[in-house]
Amino acid sequence: MTELADRPTALPAATDKSDVQGTAEMRVWRGDGTTGQFVDYTVDVNEGEVVLDVIHRLQAEQAGDLAVRWNCKAGKCGSCSMEINGKPRLACMTRMETLPKGEQVTVAPMRAFPVIRDLVTDVSYNYEKMKSVPELKLAERKEGEVHRMAQEDISRLQEFHKCIECFMCQNVCHVIRDHDENKPAFAGPRVFLKYAELDMHPLSTQHGEKVAYDEGGLGYCNITKCCSEVCPEDIHITDNAIIPMKERIADRKFEPIVWLGDIRSARKDAKQQKKR
Amino acid sequence: MPGTALTEYETHDYDVLVIGAGGAGMRAAIEASKTGATVGLACKSLLGKAHTVMAEGGMAAAMGNVWDEDNWQVHFRDTMRGGKMLNNWRMAQLHAQEAPERVYELEDWGALFDRTEDGRILQRDFGGHKYARLAHIGDRTGLELIRTLQHHTMHRQVEVHMEVKIVRLLKEGKRVVGAIGYRREQGTFIVLNAKAVILATGGAGKIYKFTSNSWEGTGDGHALALWAGADLIDMEFFQLHPTGMIWPPSARGLLVTEGVRGDGGVLRNSEGKRFMFDYISEFFRAETADTEAEGDRWYDDHVNNRRPPELLPRDEVARAINAEFKAGRGSPHGGVFLDIASRRSAEDIKRRLPSMYHQFKHLAGVDITSEAMEVGPTAHYIMGGIRVDAETQAATVPGLYAVGECSGGMHGANRLGGNSLSDLIVFGRRAGLAAAEYALGLAETPKTWGGQIAPIVAETLAPFGRDTGENPYTLHKELQEVMQSLVGIIRVSSEMQEALDKIADLKERAKNISIEGHVQYNAGWGEATDVAALLDVAECVTRAAYTRTESRGGHTRDDFPATDKTYWGTVNNSLHKVGDDITITQTPLPQMPAELQALFEEVKA
Ligand SMILES: Cc1cc2nc3c(=O)[nH]c(=O)nc-3n(C[C@H](O)[C@H](O)[C@H](O)COP(=O)(O)OP(=O)(O)OC[C@H]3O[C@@H](n4cnc5c(N)ncnc54)[C@H](O)[C@@H]3O)c2cc1C
Numbered sequence A: 001m002t003e004l005a006d007r008p009t010a011l012p013a014a015t016d017k018s019d020v021q022g023t024a025e026m027r028v029w030r031g032d033g034t035t036g037q038f039v040d041y042t043v044d045v046n047e048g049e050v051v052l053d054v055i056h057r058l059q060a061e062q063a064g065d066l067a068v069r070w071n072c073k074a075g076k077c078g079s080c081s082m083e084i085n086g087k088p089r090l091a092c093m094t095r096m097e098t099l100p101k102g103e104q105v106t107v108a109p110m111r112a113f114p115v116i117r118d119l120v121t122d123v124s125y126n127y128e129k130m131k132s133v134p135e136l137k138l139a140e141r142k143e144g145e146v147h148r149m150a151q152e153d154i155s156r157l158q159e160f161h162k163c164i165e166c167f168m169c170q171n172v173c174h175v176i177r178d179h180d181e182n183k184p185a186f187a188g189p190r191v192f193l194k195y196a197e198l199d200m201h202p203l204s205t206q207h208g209e210k211v212a213y214d215e216g217g218l219g220y221c222n223i224t225k226c227c228s229e230v231c232p233e234d235i236h237i238t239d240n241a242i243i244p245m246k247e248r249i250a251d252r253k254f255e256p257i258v259w260l261g262d263i264r265s266a267r268k269d270a271k272q273q274k275k276r
Numbered sequence B: 001m002p003g004t005a006l007t008e009y010e011t012h013d014y015d016v017l018v019i020g021a022g023g024a025g026m027r028a029a030i031e032a033s034k035t036g037a038t039v040g041l042a043c044k045s046l047l048g049k050a051h052t053v054m055a056e057g058g059m060a061a062a063m064g065n066v067w068d069e070d071n072w073q074v075h076f077r078d079t080m081r082g083g084k085m086l087n088n089w090r091m092a093q094l095h096a097q098e099a100p101e102r103v104y105e106l107e108d109w110g111a112l113f114d115r116t117e118d119g120r121i122l123q124r125d126f127g128g129h130k131y132a133r134l135a136h137i138g139d140r141t142g143l144e145l146i147r148t149l150q151h152h153t154m155h156r157q158v159e160v161h162m163e164v165k166i167v168r169l170l171k172e173g174k175r176v177v178g179a180i181g182y183r184r185e186q187g188t189f190i191v192l193n194a195k196a197v198i199l200a201t202g203g204a205g206k207i208y209k210f211t212s213n214s215w216e217g218t219g220d221g222h223a224l225a226l227w228a229g230a231d232l233i234d235m236e237f238f239q240l241h242p243t244g245m246i247w248p249p250s251a252r253g254l255l256v257t258e259g260v261r262g263d264g265g266v267l268r269n270s271e272g273k274r275f276m277f278d279y280i281s282e283f284f285r286a287e288t289a290d291t292e293a294e295g296d297r298w299y300d301d302h303v304n305n306r307r308p309p310e311l312l313p314r315d316e317v318a319r320a321i322n323a324e325f326k327a328g329r330g331s332p333h334g335g336v337f338l339d340i341a342s343r344r345s346a347e348d349i350k351r352r353l354p355s356m357y358h359q360f361k362h363l364a365g366v367d368i369t370s371e372a373m374e375v376g377p378t379a380h381y382i383m384g385g386i387r388v389d390a391e392t393q394a395a396t397v398p399g400l401y402a403v404g405e406c407s408g409g410m411h412g413a414n415r416l417g418g419n420s421l422s423d424l425i426v427f428g429r430r431a432g433l434a435a436a437e438y439a440l441g442l443a444e445t446p447k448t449w450g451g452q453i454a455p456i457v458a459e460t461l462a463p464f465g466r467d468t469g470e471n472p473y474t475l476h477k478e479l480q481e482v483m484q485s486l487v488g489i490i491r492v493s494s495e496m497q498e499a500l501d502k503i504a505d506l507k508e509r510a511k512n513i514s515i516e517g518h519v520q521y522n523a524g525w526g527e528a529t530d531v532a533a534l535l536d537v538a539e540c541v542t543r544a545a546y547t548r549t550e551s552r553g554g555h556t557r558d559d560f561p562a563t564d565k566t567y568w569g570t571v572n573n574s575l576h577k578v579g580d581d582i583t584i585t586q587t588p589l590p591q592m593p594a595e596l597q598a599l600f601e602e603v604k605a
């Protein structure tokens, strides 16, 4: 347990901020999968409110059927991703007062996924791609024993586990953003984190980089880092997941012994499967 | 009327249908699929977004990794005492015994808990738990649980229907044989036939104005069960978490994890005083520190010191905060101060409580490493729920099971922090297994009578047909005002009578809800279907609260402040709906066997 900090115990007062009311000009995308347009609204805003609050006020007062996806309103579930003033953001974590004062606020659905209605997109692509990652298989836990892992060996992977599946990294990745044709072959940065886990879990019995190339299309990624920049959880997707996998692949390609090893273990796997 | 072919609907058949994909629902689906049963899973959001994802502090399991002295008996005793002895003892026992293995199993499936020095699962202190007992991952334990189960489910034979809102259970005679709902994305109807149905729909915080719950917490499962003839119990017990955010208004109610206090944070009033020492009840006096010095020593030595009063069970702390504020010693926006800044280093705070740091920084512009947080009680968890059998989670109608927050009994009058996540996995497994065994053992597939579907579809669509009428958002808001002001933290008979009258009035108005637009992802339609559930759940809470003429756990009566051992300590309130009427009866608590009772004698000695 940590030491009590060596500090005065006087109570620091929370800053007093009283509520101020105002209005905002909103430009919201309305439409279904085939047609749509931006519609302008003027709506009340209270101090401290986030974009999602304003959208909810629109629903309750002006546009009862405005479609928006959200759950937690606390930045924890990753449901409310949309493009606010052209940038992918979580609507529940974007405070109105952080946006340029007096200017219209544009709210649009994520661009890389098909629109269902208004701000709601069909994100099933991401769920489908996730299924391409093999199930994690850990070393067996023996009867009466528990797994032992050092904190320092799991911290890196815990970073990846912070992912709230907002799919904003998928949305900004140029490989698919305006290239639907690449989707069948490309899993995307969120899914690469999961491939990387196959290597990085201290008890893992698998490797991830080869399947990430063969099944996930890691070769399409040219390390632009747009995914890492947009991640609301600050996960270093490119530096900590993608690049290490690319390096391991490169190492292996130039190391005949490793390749031989791979072939051997592949044969062994095949034999074992036959036995079963 | 919107322009889709609404008389058509798709149909699916399963051995087991699970409604809800939080921790409880997914764990149940995994176990059911292991038996070879066909399993369907329906949830009203996307997979992985359920309310469980918000859980922060951890899951309680007596693994004894930090304190050797811990074991299931101590956990059982803490749980029963926290629940003011009204818990179903058998559920509390199974929970305490099986939680450790369920946690290790999550680890086998890829969960990465924070570690002790020697590489085992680290456990943290929480209110009401004698020893540090909560397995956790920083302050985002629910996310880890959801994601681990989600990936495990993905590789099992479970058919998932996302963004499907179930509106009614289907019955054949007395037996539940499936469910009907609509796809939120398309607005089309879907019928799911099943031999057994497991409800895992979570809580009902949205009956209150200030709540930590996500929009999903509208008590759907409670209502679906009630409408299908099942009993609900303990509905008067609603947990107010003592520390919700109170500023800014748009963040009001958002949870501030108990982990802040578990990690050393203290509550202070406007005079800077640690007021909790003034509110130690007789029931917990023997085990609570009475000086700040002892309370501070406890963090490093649990054996020779007693726990600080900031870590009393939640009902006690919530009442104390309420009293301080009422006495004029509150914070500017109507709460009290939670101070970790003066107690731990900035670095420690950021490492152990990253989400809290983030949440206050982004939403309130407050840096919790240098400023105190303003906090106040927020509606958090409903202890009451569907009455179930302790071993199998079977409800009181055949074919129906319930697990997780929508079930009742496990937590009695007050839940201990961390005991919900472990409840989900312990009883999720049991429910999945029992429902699958029941389904596979049925000689014939129960048939759904097609005639019951058309009226449900018509009723669900009726609000579209009315050009004018009530706005569902307005009705929901009015209900929240009623519950917040009249059936809140301190209750009194006259106010609850007023609440019942107002709820009756709202029910009348709800018959005339009107909504505009199309059926695709229409939030107004969602509200309209929620309102029916919310109103019945609110009535159940209020009726049960009105009837229980004593104070206990998450139910405090101004007109009956004492705890009544002789009568109310021996019965549960049980609610049932026939036609339009909700009736209430008292049923005796199951008797605890002598060897378990002995555990409580030891404490007194
Ligand atoms: C902010 C916060 C922090 C918490 N922290 C902790 C903690 O640290 N430790 C702890 O033990 N507990 C904690 N809790 C409590 C705990 O998280 C919940 O009690 C628990 O997650 C409930 O899980 P569940 O599986 O029962 O339901 P939920 O996770 O609520 O899931 C309900 C599921 O049912 C579905 N559903 C609901 N209605 C319908 C319908 N009509 N049709 C179809 N699907 C439907 C939803 O879509 C969802 O998938 C916390 C709660 C909150 C709010």
Ligand code: SF4
Residues within 6 Å of the ligand: A172, A173, A174, A175, A188, A189, A220, A221, A222, A223, A224, A225, A226, A227, A228, A238, A242
């Ligand atoms: S780094 Fe790779 S995955 Fe990330 S956005 Fe760029 S191309 Fe896409």
Ligand code: SF4
Residues within 6 Å of the ligand: A078, A162, A163, A164, A165, A166, A167, A168, A169, A170, A189, A190, A193, A227, A230, A231, A232, A233, A234, A235, A237
């Ligand atoms: S990695 Fe970051 S951006 Fe991508 S889905 Fe996860 S949280 Fe969102």
Ligand code: FES
Residues within 6 Å of the ligand: A069, A070, A071, A072, A073, A074, A075, A076, A077, A078, A079, A080, A081, A090, A091, A092, A093
């Ligand atoms: S609503 Fe959950 S992240 Fe925004």
